């Protein structure tokens with residue numbers, strides 16, 4: 001055994017003395033002490049930072065001043081609202097060629113829609129042509145949306161021209177052949193003492209004389225629609241534009257997010273989606289009841305966007321978001337907690353909060369009396385996401401979207 005081997009041998013065979021003060025408790029003791037120091041330091045620093053942070057949050061002004069609103073418990077997702085996968089049978093069309101085609105109109109088999117980049121487009125067979133542009137480029141960001149324009153509702157008038165509601169720029173008549181654009185109502189115009197801030201949807205009488213349209217809010221613009229929903233602002237209006245006199249008048253005020261609009265067959269009233277309240281109101285626009293309003297359907301299982309007639313004489317209603325029951329709906333939960341809403345919007349941006357909105361897609365068909373006829377679902381929005389409108393044409397349902405980069409087409413004979 002050489003010297004090194006001897007040292008190793010002696011170390012390995014050194015007698016072990018086991019006492020109460022072994023290495024383990026000593027180590028623990030020092031850890032407890034340093035742990036305490038760490039915790040105290042951490043808590044002190046934490047409170048030093050947290051209290052001023054809380055103070056700053058409390059002092060910050062919230063962008064919204066929410067109203068307390070009363071929503072009934074959402075209806076159970078059963079019977080007519082029973083979840084299914086029928087919307088997943090839809091086919092996506094023109095994926096990545098159309099961004100946010102909110103609303104759809106057709107002349108024969110030619111389809112028209114307006115997109116998030118401010119264009120009115122014509123779809124013929126497999127081709128997409130730009131018919132007109134309502135605003136000015138650049139487009140594509142939140143900042144330039146007001147100048148680019150954001151066409152939402154679109155309809156075909158009796159002469160074959162298109163009537164378009166642009167969220168930022170107002171009402172337009174567009175010649176689909178020449179691309180000529182006429183700004184019928186500008187949002188610079190003051191109506192009833194207030195400017196039009198969020199023009200949303202429209203419908204035209206069969207004789208083309210009157211255009212009825214919604215202005216969702218006088219306070220918020222389209223890009224701030226989450227503020228509008230969460231604040232539950234009651235400044236949505238239904239307006240009338242007379243194509244002969246070119247005058248605009250207010251027919252109804254005080255709606256919480258007036259959205260989709262659809263003339264009733266007798267043209268004496270219009271159905272109006274009151275999105276924040278999850279209901280559809282009927283506003284009387286002519287005849288003996290002109291100026292009056294009643295509720296067509298209340299407590300829907302979602303927040304309604306556009307309404308369009310169905311071939312069975314009822315209505316297609318696309319839901320911008322659902323109120324699942326069983327499940328959780330943030331808008332319902334916070335409807336009577338304005339201080340929490342204020343706090344949330346002090347801390348988080350709308351983009352972050354949008355991530356908490358479930359991608360559940362739901363389209364309802366209502367009977368003429370407002371009761372549910374059938375519902376089509378796409379839980380998680382796998383095929384058709386963020387549906388804004390269901391437009392029926394030739395046995396198919398064309399599904400618009402306020403933010404998806406495609407149109408969907410559902411064969412009604414298959415569902």
Ligand SMILES: [Ca+2]
Nearest residue numbers: 259260305306
């Ligand atoms: Ca709409």
